[in-house]
Amino acid sequence: MTGETEPLVYVVDDDKSIRKSLARLIGSTGLAVETFGSAREFLASDPVDRPGCLVLDLKMPGLTGLELQEELAARNRSIPIIFITGQGSISSSVKAMKAGAIDFLEKPFDDRTLLKAIGQAIAKDLQNRQRNNEVGAIKKRVEDLTPREREVFTLVVTGLLNKQIAYQLGITEKTVKVHRARIMQKMEATSLAHLVHLAETIELNS
Amino acid sequence: MVNFLSVGRNIPQGNYYSVKRVTLILAVLLPLLFLSAARGSEEHSLGQAEKQIFILNSHHHGNPWLDVEQTAIIDELRKEKLVSLATVEYMDSGSYPNGEHLRELEALFLKKYGGKKFSLLIAVHDSALDFAVKNHEKIFGNAPLVFCGQSNFKQSVLAGDNRATGVVNSADPAGTIEVMLRLHPKTREILILHDYTSAGLSVRQELEPLLAGFGSRVGFRFLDNLPVKDTYQILETVPEDTLVLLLDYTTDREGQEFDAAEITSAFSRRSRVPVYSFASSARLGHGIVGGKLVSVRTTARETAKLAKRIMQGEAVEKVPIVFINAAQYMFDYRQLVRFQIPLSALPLNSAVINRPVSFYDANRNVVLMAWTIIGFLLLVILALIFIIVQRRRLTLALQESQAKYYDLYENAPDMYYSIDVKGVITECNETFVQATGYSKEEIIGRPVFDFYHEDSVEEARKAFSQLFRDSGEIRNAERKVKRKDGSLIGVSLNVSAERDKEGKITSIRSIWRDVTERQRAEDKIRQQRAELSHVRRLVTIGEFATSIAHEINQPLTAILNNAQAAARFLSFDPPDLGELREALDDIIEDDKRAGAVVHHLRSFLKRQEFERKSLNINNIIEDVVTLLNCEVADKDVSLTLDLAADPHAVRGDFVELQQVLMNLILNACDAMGETDRQQRRLNIRSSVDAEGNIAVAVRDSGTGLDVKELIRVFEPFYTTKQEGLGVGLSISKSIIEAHEGRLWAENNPGGGATFYFTLPVYREEQHDGGN
Numbered sequence: 001m002t003g004e005t006e007p008l009v010y011v012v013d014d015d016k017s018i019r020k021s022l023a024r025l026i027g028s029t030g031l032a033v034e035t036f037g038s039a040r041e042f043l044a045s046d047p048v049d050r051p052g053c054l055v056l057d058l059k060m061p062g063l064t065g066l067e068l069q070e071e072l073a074a075r076n077r078s079i080p081i082i083f084i085t086g087q088g089s090i091s092s093s094v095k096a097m098k099a100g101a102i103d104f105l106e107k108p109f110d111d112r113t114l115l116k117a118i119g120q121a122i123a124k125d126l127q128n129r130q131r132n133n134e135v136g137a138i139k140k141r142v143e144d145l146t147p148r149e150r151e152v153f154t155l156v157v158t159g160l161l162n163k164q165i166a167y168q169l170g171i172t173e174k175t176v177k178v179h180r181a182r183i184m185q186k187m188e189a190t191s192l193a194h195l196v197h198l199a200e201t202i203e204l205n206s
Numbered sequence: 207m208v209n210f211l212s213v214g215r216n217i218p219q220g221n222y223y224s225v226k227r228v229t230l231i232l233a234v235l236l237p238l239l240f241l242s243a244a245r246g247s248e249e250h251s252l253g254q255a256e257k258q259i260f261i262l263n264s265h266h267h268g269n270p271w272l273d274v275e276q277t278a279i280i281d282e283l284r285k286e287k288l289v290s291l292a293t294v295e296y297m298d299s300g301s302y303p304n305g306e307h308l309r310e311l312e313a314l315f316l317k318k319y320g321g322k323k324f325s326l327l328i329a330v331h332d333s334a335l336d337f338a339v340k341n342h343e344k345i346f347g348n349a350p351l352v353f354c355g356q357s358n359f360k361q362s363v364l365a366g367d368n369r370a371t372g373v374v375n376s377a378d379p380a381g382t383i384e385v386m387l388r389l390h391p392k393t394r395e396i397l398i399l400h401d402y403t404s405a406g407l408s409v410r411q412e413l414e415p416l417l418a419g420f421g422s423r424v425g426f427r428f429l430d431n432l433p434v435k436d437t438y439q440i441l442e443t444v445p446e447d448t449l450v451l452l453l454d455y456t457t458d459r460e461g462q463e464f465d466a467a468e469i470t471s472a473f474s475r476r477s478r479v480p481v482y483s484f485a486s487s488a489r490l491g492h493g494i495v496g497g498k499l500v501s502v503r504t505t506a507r508e509t510a511k512l513a514k515r516i517m518q519g520e521a522v523e524k525v526p527i528v529f530i531n532a533a534q535y536m537f538d539y540r541q542l543v544r545f546q547i548p549l550s551a552l553p554l555n556s557a558v559i560n561r562p563v564s565f566y567d568a569n570r571n572v573v574l575m576a577w578t579i580i581g582f583l584l585l586v587i588l589a590l591i592f593i594i595v596q597r598r599r600l601t602l603a604l605q606e607s608q609a610k611y612y613d614l615y616e617n618a619p620d621m622y623y624s625i626d627v628k629g630v631i632t633e634c635n636e637t638f639v640q641a642t643g644y645s646k647e648e649i650i651g652r653p654v655f656d657f658y659h660e661d662s663v664e665e666a667r668k669a670f671s672q673l674f675r676d677s678g679e680i681r682n683a684e685r686k687v688k689r690k691d692g693s694l695i696g697v698s699l700n701v702s703a704e705r706d707k708e709g710k711i712t713s714i715r716s717i718w719r720d721v722t723e724r725q726r727a728e729d730k731i732r733q734q735r736a737e738l739s740h741v742r743r744l745v746t747i748g749e750f751a752t753s754i755a756h757e758i759n760q761p762l763t764a765i766l767n768n769a770q771a772a773a774r775f776l777s778f779d780p781p782d783l784g785e786l787r788e789a790l791d792d793i794i795e796d797d798k799r800a801g802a803v804v805h806h807l808r809s810f811l812k813r814q815e816f817e818r819k820s821l822n823i824n825n826i827i828e829d830v831v832t833l834l835n836c837e838v839a840d841k842d843v844s845l846t847l848d849l850a851a852d853p854h855a856v857r858g859d860f861v862e863l864q865q866v867l868m869n870l871i872l873n874a875c876d877a878m879g880e881t882d883r884q885q886r887r888l889n890i891r892s893s894v895d896a897e898g899n900i901a902v903a904v905r906d907s908g909t910g911l912d913v914k915e916l917i918r919v920f921e922p923f924y925t926t927k928q929e930g931l932g933v934g935l936s937i938s939k940s941i942i943e944a945h946e947g948r949l950w951a952e953n954n955p956g957g958g959a960t961f962y963f964t965l966p967v968y969r970e971e972q973h974d975g976g977n
Contacts, residue, residue, distance in 0.1 A: 014839070015760050015764070017760070017761065017764040017792060017795065017796050017799070018760060018763055018764050018767070020764070020792060021763070021764040021765075021766075021767030021768045021771065021789075021792060021796075022767055024767065024768060024771040024785065024788070024789055024792075025767045025768070025770055025771040025774070027771075028771045028774040028775060028785070029774070061839045061841075061842040062842055062883060084763075086755075086756045086759045086760060086763070087755065087756055087759075107759055107760070107762075107763035108759070108762050108763040108765075108766040108767070109763070109766075110770075111766075111767070111770035111771070111774075
C-alpha cells in the first residue's frame with residue numbers, strides 16, 4: 001500500500017455556504033477535508049490513493065449526485081459515499097443505497113449523525129482497501145501457477161478427489177499429486193481448508 | 207351629207223327666220239357685252255380692251271325666238287372672257303333683199319368703220335358672210351372672220367378668202383322622217399309644206415331624192431303654192447293618218463311675208479295632225495311636235511370656241527372650218543301631250559322642252575333642306591325618346607333601390623337615427639323603436655342625450671361637441687342606453703356628419719349597435735380569466751412550495767453545520783476562537799439569506815388583489831428569477847438576463863405579470879429537458895420595441911415548437927407535457943391581453959423557441975382608468 005494513510009473527506013455540493021459549513025464541521029474533528037463545487041470538478045481532480053469518503057449533494061446542476069456515483073463505479077473508483085439532500089425522495093435514496101451508499105442524510109442533519117456516517121465510511125474504505133490488498137496478493141500467487149496447475153487448483157478447491165481429477169484431466173493420479181504439492185507451495189497454503197479460503201477470497205469460480 | 211337648209215348665196219334674204227334668230231341673239235348679247243365690257247374694264251388688261259369685235263348680223267334687231275342660241279353664245283363668249291367692246295350691225299337682209307340695200311350698207315359701213323381696226327369679225331348667217339367676204343379688206347381691214355349659222359355652206363362662198371373660218375352644221379331630214387313614222391306608225395301620208403320662193407324650192411329640191419328611200423312605207427305630198435288661208439284650211443281638214451313636215455315658209459302665193467315664228471305657230475295651231483321639222487331648233491316651242499333638229503346651243507358653243515382661239519392669237523389662216531353634226535332629237539312636251547305621244551315612245555337621248563317642272567325640280571334646294579331638317583328633327587326625337595326611356599328606367603331602378611334601402615334602413619339589425627346640430631333626433635328606424643321600447647313619436651324631437659344612461663351622458667355630450675371640432679366621426683364608442691322600461695342596452699356608437707358645400711355640419715347620421723350580449727360575454731370571459739388566474743396562482747404556489755422549502759433549507763443546513771462546528775470549536779482546549787468567529791459570521795450570512803427568501807415568499811403571497819400600477823418590468827423579471835433560481839439551477843439551465851437600461855414603466859398587475867414570466871421560464875426549462883445539459887441556455891431580455899412598447903423575450907435552447915404548435919400552445923388545455931394542465935400559456939395570453947399587450951411564440955433560427963410579450967407604456971392619464 002502506497003500514499004498517505006491519513007483519511008481524507010471529499011465534499012461535493014453546489015451551494016457554497018453548505019460546502020463551507022460542512023468543511024468546517026468535518027474539519028473540527030481533525031479530518032482532512034477537500035471541497036468541490038460540482039461533480040465535474042471532482043471528477044477532474046487527480047484521484048489520491050488515500051482512505052476516505054465522499055459527502056455528496058444529491059441535487060446539483062450538471063451531474064447530479066447519483067450520476068456521479070454511477071460515473072465513479074464506471075471508472076472503478078471505489079469510495080464510500082454519504083448522500084446529503086434537501087428533499088430526498090424515496091426513489092432516489094433507494095437507488096443511492098442500492099449502489100452502495102453508506103448513508104442518505106436529509107438536510108439539515110445532526111453533526112453526530114454525519115460524523116458517525118463519515119467514521120463508518122472511512123472504516124469501510126479502510127476495510128475495502130485491506131481486502132483489495134489481500135486479493136491482489138492471492139491473485140499474484142495464482143498468476144505464478146502454470147496453466148495445468150491452475151486447472152488442477154480449480155478442481156481441487158471444488159472438493160474433487162485426486163483420482164477424479166486425474167480422470168477428468170486425462171492424466172495419472174501421481175501427476176495430480178505432484179501438481180497439488182506445487183500448488184500448495186506456490187499459494188503458500190497451509191492446508192486444503194486454507195487453499196479453499198484463498199480461492200473463495202478471489203472468487204475463483206465466480 | 208347634203209345641206210338641205212341651203213338657200214343659196216345668191217338669195218341671202220331667203221332664210222327669214224334665221225335672220226330674226228341671230229338678230230335676237232345679238233339683241234340680248236349686246237347689252238350684256240357692253241355690261242361685261244364695262245364691268246370687265248377693271249379686271250381685264252388694257253390690251254384686251256383694245257381688241258374690238260365686230261358682229262355683222264344678216265337680220266334685224268328684235269327677233270324674239272332665238273334666245274337660246276343667243277344666250278348660249280353670250281355665255282360662251284363671257285366664259286372665255288372674250289366679251290369686249292363690240293360693234294354690231296344688222297343688215298336686215300330679210301326685209302331688204304335687193305342689191306341696192308347692200309350697196310347702201312357698203313357705203314355706210316365704209317364711212318363708219320373704214321378707218322377702224324377690228325380684232326375679230328363675226329358674220330352671222332348667209333347674207334352677213336357674203337357681205338363680209340366681199341368687203342373684207344375694204345371695210346373690215348381684213349380682220350379675222352368667223353362665220354356661223356350658214357344654212358347651206360359651200361367653200362365657194364368664201365371666194366378664196368383665207369382669213370375666214372367658221373362653224374358649219376348639217377341637218378338630218380331622213381332622221382326626222384324616221385322618227386315621225388316611229389311615233390305615228392299608222393301614218394299613210396306626209397304632207398310637206400314649203401313656200402315657193404327660191405329658198406323654199408331649194409330645200410324641196412334637196413329633200414326630194416331622199417323621199418324615194420321610204421318607198422311604200424308612206425306617201426309624200428308637197429303642198430301646192432296657195433294663199434295662206436287655203437293652206438290653213440287644208441291643215442284643218444287633213445285626214446288623221448297624215449303628218450305635216452314643215453320646211454322654209456316665209457311668203458305665200460300672194461306675196462304675203464310672215465315672221466318665221468308666227469307662221470310656225472299658225473300652221474301648228476291649225477293643223478289637225480302633228481307638225482314636224484328638221485331645221486334649226488329655234489323653231490321648237492312654236493307649235494311643232496319636234497324632229498331631228500340642229501341645236502343652236504351647240505352651234506353657239508363651237509363659234510365661241512373658234513373666236514377664242516383666234517383672239518388668243520392663233521392665226522385665222524390655220525384655224526380650219528369646223529363641221530359639226532348638231533342634229534338632235536328634240537320635242538315639245540306640250541305638243542306631245544296634245545297628240546298623246548308618250549314620252550316613253552321617244553328615241554333615247556331626246557331633248558324635251560316645256561316639260562312641266564316638278565315641285566322637287568323647282569325647289570330642289572328647299573326640298574333637300576326640308577328633308578335634311580326633318581331627318582335631323584327625327585334623329586333629335588329619337589334621341590329624346592331614348593333619353594326619356596332611359597330616364598324612366600333609371601327612375602324605376604331608383605325607386606326600387608330606394609324601396610330596398612328604406613327596407614334595409616328600417617329593418618337593419620342596428621339602430622339608425624339622425625340628429626340635427628343641436629343633438630335632437632330627426633328620424634330613426636324601426637329597430638331603434640323596437641330596441642328602446644319608445645314609440646317613434648316619443649323619440650323624434652327629443653335630444654339623443656335623453657336616451658343615454660347617466661354613466662354615458664357626459665361622455666356623449668363631450669363627444670358630440672367634439673364632433674364639430676374635428677373629423678365629424680365617432681367610431682365604435684361604447685355607450686350605455688336606457689330603455690323605456692329602465693333596463694340597459696350596451697351600444698357601440700358610430701357617427702358620421704353630413705356637411706353642406708362649405709363643409710359645415712348640417713346633420714349627423716348615427717348607428718347604435720346593440721352590444722349588450724357581447725359585453726355580457728366579455729364580462730364573463732373576464733370573470734373566468736380571473737378565476738383561472740386564481741387557480742393558476744394556487745397551482746403556482748404549490749409548484750414552488752418545494753422549491754421555496756429548498757431555498758430556506760439550504761441556509762438552515764449551513765447554519766446548523768456552522769453552529770455545531772462552533773460548539774466543537776468552543777469545546778476545544780483552548781477553544782479555537784478564530785474558527786468560532788468565522789462560523790458565527792457564516793451563520794449570520796446564511797440566516798440573512800433565509801430571511802430574504804421568506805421575504806420574497808411573503809410578498810409573492812401577499813399580492814392577491816388585481817391591481818394596475820406603474821411597474822418596472824426589470825423588477826418583475828429579477829423578482830421571478832430570484833424565486834426560480836433553484837428551479838432553474840436544478841435543471842442545469844444557465845440563465846442570463848439582458849435587461850433594458852431604464853425602461854419606461856408599464857401599467858399592470860405585479861403578481862399577474864410575475865405569473866406570466868414564471869410560466870414562460872418554467873416552460874422554457876421544461877422544453878430543454880431533453881437538451882444536452884451543457885446546451886441548456888435561457889435568456890430573458892427586456893427592450894423597447896418599434897412602437898414604443900415594452901417587449902420581453904424569453905428565449906430557450908430547447909426543442910422548439912412545430913409550426914402548428916406555435917399557435918396551439920396558447921389554446922386552453924393544450925399541452926405536450928404529461929403532468930401539465932395545459933392552461934398556463936392560455937392564462938398568460940389572457941393576462942397579457944388584459945394588459946393590452948400581445949403574447950406570441952417564435953422558433954429561433956438556431957433552435958429552441960422564444961416567447962415574446964409586449965406591454966404598453968404606463969401613461970399618467972390612464973391612471974384612474976381601467977375596467
